[in-house]
Amino acid sequence: MKSFLLLTLWLPLVVYAQKKTPKMYDLLVGGYGSSISVYRFYPETGKLAYLSESDSIKNPSYLCVDKDSRFVYAVSEKDSDSEVMAYSLAPKTGQLTFVNKQPVKGAAACYISIDEDRKNIFVANYLSGSISVLPLKEDGSVLPPSQLIQGKGRSVNKERQEAPHAHTAFLSPDEKYLLYTDLGTDKIHSYRYKDGQQQPLIPVSVTNVKPGSGPRHLDFSPDKKHVYVVQELTGEVVVFDYDDGKLKEVQTVSMLAPGFKGVVGAADIHVSADGKYVYASNRGDVNNIVVYAIAPETGLLTFVERKPTMGKAPRNFVIDPTGNFILVANQDSNSIFVFRRDKASGQIREIASYVQVNKPTCLKFAAAQTPK
Structure with a gap:
Protein backbone atom coordinates (compact mmCIF):
# COMPACT_ATOMS: atom_id res chain seq x y z
CA MET A 1 0.00 0.00 0.00
CA LYS A 2 2.86 2.35 0.85
CA SER A 3 4.42 1.76 -2.60
CA PHE A 4 1.09 2.44 -4.27
CA LEU A 5 0.70 5.74 -2.40
CA LEU A 6 4.20 6.82 -3.38
CA LEU A 7 3.49 5.96 -7.00
CA THR A 8 0.25 7.95 -7.04
CA LEU A 9 2.08 10.94 -5.61
CA TRP A 10 5.01 10.62 -8.03
CA LEU A 11 3.11 10.18 -11.30
CA PRO A 12 1.40 13.62 -11.28
CA LEU A 13 4.79 15.22 -10.66
CA VAL A 14 6.20 13.46 -13.72
CA VAL A 15 3.25 14.53 -15.87
CA TYR A 16 3.54 18.09 -14.54
CA ALA A 17 7.27 18.16 -15.30
CA GLN A 18 6.64 16.88 -18.81
CA LYS A 19 4.06 19.59 -19.42
CA LYS A 20 6.31 22.30 -18.03
CA THR A 21 9.35 21.29 -20.08
CA PRO A 22 9.02 22.96 -23.50
CA LYS A 23 10.39 21.50 -26.67
CA MET A 24 13.54 23.14 -27.94
CA TYR A 25 14.06 24.46 -31.44
CA ASP A 26 16.93 25.79 -33.47
CA LEU A 27 16.35 28.65 -35.90
CA LEU A 28 18.46 28.43 -39.05
CA VAL A 29 19.03 31.72 -40.83
CA GLY A 30 20.07 32.01 -44.47
CA GLY A 31 20.82 35.22 -46.30
CA TYR A 32 23.02 37.21 -48.61
CA GLY A 33 26.28 36.67 -46.81
CA SER A 34 28.92 34.00 -46.32
CA SER A 35 27.41 31.59 -43.76
CA ILE A 36 24.28 30.07 -42.23
CA SER A 37 23.59 31.24 -38.68
CA VAL A 38 22.02 29.03 -36.00
CA TYR A 39 20.10 30.37 -33.00
CA ARG A 40 18.44 28.53 -30.12
CA PHE A 41 14.77 29.55 -29.96
CA TYR A 42 13.01 29.44 -26.59
CA PRO A 43 9.28 28.95 -27.23
CA GLU A 44 8.24 29.89 -23.70
CA THR A 45 9.61 33.45 -24.13
CA GLY A 46 10.29 33.99 -27.84
CA LYS A 47 13.94 34.77 -27.13
CA LEU A 48 16.81 33.88 -29.47
CA ALA A 49 20.36 32.94 -28.45
CA TYR A 50 23.21 32.65 -30.93
CA LEU A 51 24.75 29.17 -31.24
CA SER A 52 26.97 28.83 -34.29
CA GLU A 53 27.66 29.50 -37.96
CA SER A 54 28.39 27.23 -40.89
CA ASP A 55 31.58 27.15 -42.89
CA ASN A 324 2.59 31.64 -30.51
CA PHE A 325 5.18 33.67 -32.42
CA ILE A 326 5.94 35.03 -35.88
CA LEU A 327 9.59 35.62 -36.77
CA VAL A 328 10.32 38.10 -39.57
CA ALA A 329 13.53 38.47 -41.58
CA ASN A 330 14.00 42.12 -42.57
CA GLN A 331 16.63 41.81 -45.29
CA ASP A 332 17.53 45.46 -45.83
CA SER A 333 17.69 46.43 -42.15
CA ASN A 334 19.69 43.36 -41.07
CA SER A 335 17.25 42.24 -38.40
CA ILE A 336 15.02 39.42 -37.25
CA PHE A 337 12.04 40.46 -35.13
CA VAL A 338 10.05 37.99 -33.04
CA PHE A 339 6.41 39.03 -32.60
CA ARG A 340 3.88 37.41 -30.32
CA ARG A 341 0.86 35.98 -32.14
CA ASP A 342 -2.70 35.72 -30.85
CA LYS A 343 -3.92 32.30 -31.95
CA ALA A 344 -7.57 33.16 -31.46
CA SER A 345 -7.71 36.42 -33.42
CA GLY A 346 -4.73 35.77 -35.71
CA GLN A 347 -3.38 39.21 -34.89
CA ILE A 348 0.32 39.96 -34.53
CA ARG A 349 1.04 41.45 -31.12
CA GLU A 350 4.02 42.98 -29.32
CA ILE A 351 7.70 42.33 -29.96
CA ALA A 352 9.16 39.48 -27.89
CA SER A 353 12.77 39.85 -29.04
CA TYR A 354 15.01 40.74 -31.96
CA VAL A 355 18.54 40.07 -33.20
CA GLN A 356 20.82 41.71 -35.73
CA VAL A 357 21.78 39.44 -38.66
CA ASN A 358 23.43 40.33 -41.95
CA LYS A 359 20.83 40.44 -44.77
CA PRO A 360 18.55 37.60 -43.58
CA THR A 361 16.36 36.09 -46.30
CA CYS A 362 15.25 32.69 -44.98
CA LEU A 363 14.16 31.34 -41.58
CA LYS A 364 13.69 27.62 -40.88
CA PHE A 365 13.09 25.70 -37.65
CA ALA A 366 14.70 22.41 -36.63
CA ALA A 367 14.06 20.26 -33.57
CA ALA A 368 16.76 20.61 -30.92
CA GLN A 369 17.87 18.98 -27.69
CA THR A 370 19.06 20.62 -24.50
CA PRO A 371 22.62 19.58 -23.58
CA LYS A 372 22.74 17.62 -20.32
Whole structure:
Protein backbone atom coordinates (compact mmCIF):
# COMPACT_ATOMS: atom_id res chain seq x y z
CA MET A 1 0.00 0.00 0.00
CA LYS A 2 2.86 2.35 0.85
CA SER A 3 4.42 1.76 -2.60
CA PHE A 4 1.09 2.44 -4.27
CA LEU A 5 0.70 5.74 -2.40
CA LEU A 6 4.20 6.82 -3.38
CA LEU A 7 3.49 5.96 -7.00
CA THR A 8 0.25 7.95 -7.04
CA LEU A 9 2.08 10.94 -5.61
CA TRP A 10 5.01 10.62 -8.03
CA LEU A 11 3.11 10.18 -11.30
CA PRO A 12 1.40 13.62 -11.28
CA LEU A 13 4.79 15.22 -10.66
CA VAL A 14 6.20 13.46 -13.72
CA VAL A 15 3.25 14.53 -15.87
CA TYR A 16 3.54 18.09 -14.54
CA ALA A 17 7.27 18.16 -15.30
CA GLN A 18 6.64 16.88 -18.81
CA LYS A 19 4.06 19.59 -19.42
CA LYS A 20 6.31 22.30 -18.03
CA THR A 21 9.35 21.29 -20.08
CA PRO A 22 9.02 22.96 -23.50
CA LYS A 23 10.39 21.50 -26.67
CA MET A 24 13.54 23.14 -27.94
CA TYR A 25 14.06 24.46 -31.44
CA ASP A 26 16.93 25.79 -33.47
CA LEU A 27 16.35 28.65 -35.90
CA LEU A 28 18.46 28.43 -39.05
CA VAL A 29 19.03 31.72 -40.83
CA GLY A 30 20.07 32.01 -44.47
CA GLY A 31 20.82 35.22 -46.30
CA TYR A 32 23.02 37.21 -48.61
CA GLY A 33 26.28 36.67 -46.81
CA SER A 34 28.92 34.00 -46.32
CA SER A 35 27.41 31.59 -43.76
CA ILE A 36 24.28 30.07 -42.23
CA SER A 37 23.59 31.24 -38.68
CA VAL A 38 22.02 29.03 -36.00
CA TYR A 39 20.10 30.37 -33.00
CA ARG A 40 18.44 28.53 -30.12
CA PHE A 41 14.77 29.55 -29.96
CA TYR A 42 13.01 29.44 -26.59
CA PRO A 43 9.28 28.95 -27.23
CA GLU A 44 8.24 29.89 -23.70
CA THR A 45 9.61 33.45 -24.13
CA GLY A 46 10.29 33.99 -27.84
CA LYS A 47 13.94 34.77 -27.13
CA LEU A 48 16.81 33.88 -29.47
CA ALA A 49 20.36 32.94 -28.45
CA TYR A 50 23.21 32.65 -30.93
CA LEU A 51 24.75 29.17 -31.24
CA SER A 52 26.97 28.83 -34.29
CA GLU A 53 27.66 29.50 -37.96
CA SER A 54 28.39 27.23 -40.89
CA ASP A 55 31.58 27.15 -42.89
CA SER A 56 31.83 29.63 -45.73
CA ILE A 57 29.03 29.53 -48.31
CA LYS A 58 28.16 32.30 -50.76
CA ASN A 59 24.62 33.65 -50.49
CA PRO A 60 22.73 30.84 -48.74
CA SER A 61 19.50 32.67 -49.56
CA TYR A 62 17.12 29.74 -49.00
CA LEU A 63 17.22 26.62 -46.81
CA CYS A 64 15.28 23.46 -46.13
CA VAL A 65 15.48 20.95 -43.28
CA ASP A 66 14.63 17.24 -43.44
CA LYS A 67 11.73 16.00 -41.28
CA ASP A 68 14.06 14.48 -38.66
CA SER A 69 16.14 17.68 -38.37
CA ARG A 70 19.28 15.73 -39.22
CA PHE A 71 20.25 17.54 -42.41
CA VAL A 72 20.09 21.09 -43.74
CA TYR A 73 20.25 21.94 -47.44
CA ALA A 74 21.05 25.42 -48.71
CA VAL A 75 21.18 27.03 -52.12
CA SER A 76 24.31 29.00 -52.89
CA GLU A 77 22.73 31.71 -55.02
CA LYS A 78 25.00 32.87 -57.84
CA ASP A 79 24.25 34.58 -61.14
CA SER A 80 25.70 31.50 -62.83
CA ASP A 81 26.61 28.01 -61.62
CA SER A 82 24.51 28.02 -58.45
CA GLU A 83 25.06 25.13 -56.05
CA VAL A 84 23.36 23.17 -53.28
CA MET A 85 25.23 22.61 -50.02
CA ALA A 86 24.41 19.76 -47.62
CA TYR A 87 25.10 19.94 -43.87
CA SER A 88 24.45 17.67 -40.92
CA LEU A 89 22.94 19.36 -37.87
CA ALA A 90 23.90 18.51 -34.27
CA PRO A 91 20.66 18.67 -32.22
CA LYS A 92 22.32 19.65 -28.92
CA THR A 93 24.81 22.26 -30.11
CA GLY A 94 23.29 23.48 -33.38
CA GLN A 95 26.62 22.88 -35.09
CA LEU A 96 26.48 22.53 -38.88
CA THR A 97 28.97 20.13 -40.46
CA PHE A 98 29.56 20.28 -44.20
CA VAL A 99 28.64 17.06 -46.06
CA ASN A 100 29.01 17.87 -49.76
CA LYS A 101 27.86 20.16 -52.56
CA GLN A 102 26.53 19.84 -56.09
CA PRO A 103 25.95 22.26 -58.99
CA VAL A 104 22.25 22.66 -59.79
CA LYS A 105 22.81 23.47 -63.48
CA GLY A 106 20.86 26.69 -63.06
CA ALA A 107 21.42 30.39 -62.38
CA ALA A 108 20.40 32.32 -59.23
CA ALA A 109 18.96 29.41 -57.25
CA CYS A 110 16.46 31.07 -54.89
CA TYR A 111 14.31 28.30 -53.37
CA ILE A 112 14.83 24.74 -52.14
CA SER A 113 12.50 22.08 -50.72
CA ILE A 114 12.76 18.42 -49.73
CA ASP A 115 10.40 15.46 -49.71
CA GLU A 116 9.47 13.72 -46.47
CA ASP A 117 11.39 10.51 -47.20
CA ARG A 118 14.57 12.45 -48.04
CA LYS A 119 14.76 11.06 -51.57
CA ASN A 120 15.00 14.31 -53.56
CA ILE A 121 15.44 18.04 -53.21
CA PHE A 122 13.87 20.57 -55.58
CA VAL A 123 15.48 23.88 -56.52
CA ALA A 124 13.95 26.91 -58.25
CA ASN A 125 16.48 28.84 -60.33
CA TYR A 126 15.36 32.44 -60.82
CA LEU A 127 17.63 33.74 -63.59
CA SER A 128 17.60 30.60 -65.71
CA GLY A 129 13.87 30.07 -65.10
CA SER A 130 14.29 26.38 -64.33
CA ILE A 131 13.63 23.68 -61.73
CA SER A 132 16.38 21.24 -60.73
CA VAL A 133 15.74 17.86 -59.08
CA LEU A 134 18.69 16.44 -57.13
CA PRO A 135 18.56 12.95 -55.53
CA LEU A 136 19.84 12.36 -52.00
CA LYS A 137 21.88 9.48 -50.62
CA GLU A 138 21.20 7.73 -47.30
CA ASP A 139 24.07 9.64 -45.71
CA GLY A 140 22.39 12.94 -46.58
CA SER A 141 24.76 13.85 -49.39
CA VAL A 142 23.47 15.33 -52.65
CA LEU A 143 23.85 13.65 -56.04
CA PRO A 144 24.01 15.47 -59.40
CA PRO A 145 20.69 16.64 -60.88
CA SER A 146 18.51 13.86 -62.28
CA GLN A 147 16.01 16.22 -63.95
CA LEU A 148 15.99 19.80 -65.20
CA ILE A 149 12.74 21.52 -66.17
CA GLN A 150 13.22 24.63 -68.30
CA GLY A 151 10.55 27.33 -68.34
CA LYS A 152 9.65 29.24 -71.50
CA GLY A 153 8.06 32.56 -72.41
CA ARG A 154 7.66 36.04 -70.96
CA SER A 155 4.88 38.38 -69.84
CA VAL A 156 3.90 42.05 -69.91
CA ASN A 157 6.30 43.66 -67.41
CA LYS A 158 9.32 44.40 -69.61
CA GLU A 159 11.70 44.92 -66.67
CA ARG A 160 10.79 41.89 -64.55
CA GLN A 161 9.11 39.52 -66.99
CA GLU A 162 11.46 39.48 -69.98
CA ALA A 163 12.08 35.75 -69.46
CA PRO A 164 10.93 32.87 -67.23
CA HIS A 165 11.83 33.30 -63.55
CA ALA A 166 11.05 30.26 -61.38
CA HIS A 167 10.55 31.32 -57.77
CA THR A 168 9.29 28.37 -55.74
CA ALA A 169 9.16 24.56 -55.91
CA PHE A 170 6.55 23.42 -53.40
CA LEU A 171 5.34 19.87 -52.73
CA SER A 172 1.67 19.32 -51.97
CA PRO A 173 1.00 18.07 -48.40
CA ASP A 174 0.44 14.51 -49.67
CA GLU A 175 3.57 14.83 -51.85
CA LYS A 176 1.74 13.62 -54.93
CA TYR A 177 2.38 16.90 -56.77
CA LEU A 178 4.93 19.67 -57.02
CA LEU A 179 3.81 23.20 -57.84
CA TYR A 180 6.21 25.82 -59.08
CA THR A 181 5.56 29.49 -59.69
CA ASP A 182 7.07 31.36 -62.62
CA LEU A 183 7.16 35.08 -61.87
CA GLY A 184 8.42 35.86 -65.36
CA THR A 185 5.58 34.24 -67.28
CA ASP A 186 2.65 34.60 -64.83
CA LYS A 187 2.14 30.85 -64.63
CA ILE A 188 1.87 28.18 -61.95
CA HIS A 189 3.02 24.75 -63.10
CA SER A 190 1.83 21.48 -61.59
CA TYR A 191 3.82 18.23 -61.84
CA ARG A 192 3.03 14.71 -60.65
CA TYR A 193 5.76 13.52 -58.30
CA LYS A 194 6.87 9.88 -58.46
CA ASP A 195 10.01 9.48 -56.40
CA GLY A 196 10.96 6.04 -57.70
CA GLN A 197 11.72 7.30 -61.20
CA GLN A 198 14.91 8.74 -62.64
CA GLN A 199 12.96 11.83 -63.71
CA PRO A 200 10.30 12.00 -60.98
CA LEU A 201 8.35 15.07 -62.14
CA ILE A 202 5.66 14.57 -64.80
CA PRO A 203 3.74 17.62 -66.16
CA VAL A 204 0.05 17.79 -65.27
CA SER A 205 -1.29 21.32 -65.78
CA VAL A 206 -0.43 25.00 -66.15
CA THR A 207 -2.47 27.76 -64.50
CA ASN A 208 -2.32 31.33 -65.81
CA VAL A 209 -2.63 34.27 -63.44
CA LYS A 210 -3.33 37.93 -64.20
CA PRO A 211 -0.71 39.35 -66.63
CA GLY A 212 1.93 41.38 -64.83
CA SER A 213 1.15 40.01 -61.36
CA GLY A 214 4.26 37.86 -60.88
CA PRO A 215 3.41 34.78 -58.75
CA ARG A 216 6.15 34.26 -56.16
CA HIS A 217 5.47 32.02 -53.12
CA LEU A 218 2.56 29.77 -52.14
CA ASP A 219 1.16 27.67 -49.32
CA PHE A 220 -1.55 25.04 -48.89
CA SER A 221 -4.43 24.96 -46.46
CA PRO A 222 -4.07 22.08 -43.97
CA ASP A 223 -7.12 20.33 -45.45
CA LYS A 224 -5.42 20.40 -48.90
CA LYS A 225 -8.48 22.03 -50.50
CA HIS A 226 -6.97 25.46 -51.18
CA VAL A 227 -3.72 27.07 -52.33
CA TYR A 228 -2.75 30.65 -51.50
CA VAL A 229 -0.33 32.46 -53.83
CA VAL A 230 1.35 35.82 -53.22
CA GLN A 231 1.82 38.00 -56.31
CA GLU A 232 5.06 39.98 -56.03
CA LEU A 233 4.51 42.64 -58.68
CA THR A 234 0.94 43.66 -57.82
CA GLY A 235 0.89 43.00 -54.07
CA GLU A 236 -2.02 40.57 -54.12
CA VAL A 237 -2.98 37.21 -52.65
CA VAL A 238 -4.81 34.80 -54.93
CA VAL A 239 -6.97 31.97 -53.57
CA PHE A 240 -7.28 28.76 -55.57
CA ASP A 241 -9.43 25.71 -55.08
CA TYR A 242 -7.11 22.71 -55.30
CA ASP A 243 -7.99 19.23 -56.49
CA ASP A 244 -5.63 16.47 -57.59
CA GLY A 245 -2.86 18.78 -58.79
CA LYS A 246 -5.18 21.26 -60.52
CA LEU A 247 -5.94 24.86 -59.54
CA LYS A 248 -9.09 26.96 -59.97
CA GLU A 249 -8.90 30.67 -59.09
CA VAL A 250 -11.72 31.79 -56.78
CA GLN A 251 -10.57 35.07 -55.19
CA THR A 252 -7.97 37.84 -55.46
CA VAL A 253 -7.41 40.29 -52.59
CA SER A 254 -5.10 43.30 -52.48
CA MET A 255 -2.49 43.50 -49.74
CA LEU A 256 -2.35 47.29 -50.03
CA ALA A 257 -4.12 49.88 -47.92
CA PRO A 258 -6.81 51.88 -49.77
CA GLY A 259 -5.25 54.76 -51.70
CA PHE A 260 -1.69 53.46 -51.33
CA LYS A 261 0.75 54.76 -53.93
CA GLY A 262 4.32 53.54 -53.91
CA VAL A 263 6.61 50.60 -54.57
CA VAL A 264 5.34 47.12 -53.72
CA GLY A 265 7.24 43.86 -53.51
CA ALA A 266 5.11 41.08 -52.04
CA ALA A 267 7.35 38.28 -50.85
CA ASP A 268 6.28 35.43 -48.58
CA ILE A 269 3.06 33.70 -47.53
CA HIS A 270 2.10 31.16 -44.86
CA VAL A 271 -1.08 29.52 -43.59
CA SER A 272 -1.37 28.96 -39.83
CA ALA A 273 -1.27 25.31 -38.74
CA ASP A 274 -4.91 25.42 -37.62
CA GLY A 275 -5.97 26.61 -41.08
CA LYS A 276 -7.67 29.75 -39.74
CA TYR A 277 -5.36 32.52 -40.98
CA VAL A 278 -3.14 33.53 -43.90
CA TYR A 279 -0.12 35.81 -43.47
CA ALA A 280 1.65 37.56 -46.38
CA SER A 281 4.62 39.94 -46.35
CA ASN A 282 5.19 43.01 -48.50
CA ARG A 283 8.44 44.93 -49.08
CA GLY A 284 9.09 48.09 -51.13
CA ASP A 285 7.51 51.14 -49.50
CA VAL A 286 5.14 48.96 -47.48
CA ASN A 287 7.18 46.71 -45.13
CA ASN A 288 4.36 44.94 -43.37
CA ILE A 289 2.62 41.62 -42.93
CA VAL A 290 -1.04 41.41 -43.88
CA VAL A 291 -3.30 39.04 -41.95
CA TYR A 292 -6.43 37.41 -43.40
CA ALA A 293 -9.04 35.15 -41.82
CA ILE A 294 -9.96 32.02 -43.78
CA ALA A 295 -13.62 31.06 -44.21
CA PRO A 296 -13.83 27.41 -43.07
CA GLU A 297 -16.04 26.11 -45.87
CA THR A 298 -14.85 28.11 -48.88
CA GLY A 299 -11.26 29.07 -48.06
CA LEU A 300 -12.01 32.68 -49.00
CA LEU A 301 -10.15 35.49 -47.24
CA THR A 302 -11.30 38.40 -45.08
CA PHE A 303 -8.91 41.17 -44.07
CA VAL A 304 -7.84 41.26 -40.41
CA GLU A 305 -4.92 43.71 -40.10
CA ARG A 306 -1.64 45.07 -41.46
CA LYS A 307 1.32 44.89 -39.09
CA PRO A 308 4.60 46.81 -39.64
CA THR A 309 7.63 44.51 -39.43
CA MET A 310 9.90 47.08 -37.73
CA GLY A 311 12.37 46.88 -40.60
CA LYS A 312 12.87 47.04 -44.34
CA ALA A 313 12.23 44.28 -46.89
CA PRO A 314 10.53 41.45 -44.93
CA ARG A 315 11.54 38.91 -47.53
CA ASN A 316 10.77 35.86 -45.42
CA PHE A 317 8.98 34.99 -42.19
CA VAL A 318 7.93 31.91 -40.27
CA ILE A 319 5.32 30.93 -37.68
CA ASP A 320 7.04 29.06 -34.86
CA PRO A 321 6.04 25.42 -34.11
CA THR A 322 3.92 26.45 -31.12
CA GLY A 323 1.97 28.98 -33.16
CA ASN A 324 2.59 31.64 -30.51
CA PHE A 325 5.18 33.67 -32.42
CA ILE A 326 5.94 35.03 -35.88
CA LEU A 327 9.59 35.62 -36.77
CA VAL A 328 10.32 38.10 -39.57
CA ALA A 329 13.53 38.47 -41.58
CA ASN A 330 14.00 42.12 -42.57
CA GLN A 331 16.63 41.81 -45.29
CA ASP A 332 17.53 45.46 -45.83
CA SER A 333 17.69 46.43 -42.15
CA ASN A 334 19.69 43.36 -41.07
CA SER A 335 17.25 42.24 -38.40
CA ILE A 336 15.02 39.42 -37.25
CA PHE A 337 12.04 40.46 -35.13
CA VAL A 338 10.05 37.99 -33.04
CA PHE A 339 6.41 39.03 -32.60
CA ARG A 340 3.88 37.41 -30.32
CA ARG A 341 0.86 35.98 -32.14
CA ASP A 342 -2.70 35.72 -30.85
CA LYS A 343 -3.92 32.30 -31.95
CA ALA A 344 -7.57 33.16 -31.46
CA SER A 345 -7.71 36.42 -33.42
CA GLY A 346 -4.73 35.77 -35.71
CA GLN A 347 -3.38 39.21 -34.89
CA ILE A 348 0.32 39.96 -34.53
CA ARG A 349 1.04 41.45 -31.12
CA GLU A 350 4.02 42.98 -29.32
CA ILE A 351 7.70 42.33 -29.96
CA ALA A 352 9.16 39.48 -27.89
CA SER A 353 12.77 39.85 -29.04
CA TYR A 354 15.01 40.74 -31.96
CA VAL A 355 18.54 40.07 -33.20
CA GLN A 356 20.82 41.71 -35.73
CA VAL A 357 21.78 39.44 -38.66
CA ASN A 358 23.43 40.33 -41.95
CA LYS A 359 20.83 40.44 -44.77
CA PRO A 360 18.55 37.60 -43.58
CA THR A 361 16.36 36.09 -46.30
CA CYS A 362 15.25 32.69 -44.98
CA LEU A 363 14.16 31.34 -41.58
CA LYS A 364 13.69 27.62 -40.88
CA PHE A 365 13.09 25.70 -37.65
CA ALA A 366 14.70 22.41 -36.63
CA ALA A 367 14.06 20.26 -33.57
CA ALA A 368 16.76 20.61 -30.92
CA GLN A 369 17.87 18.98 -27.69
CA THR A 370 19.06 20.62 -24.50
CA PRO A 371 22.62 19.58 -23.58
CA LYS A 372 22.74 17.62 -20.32
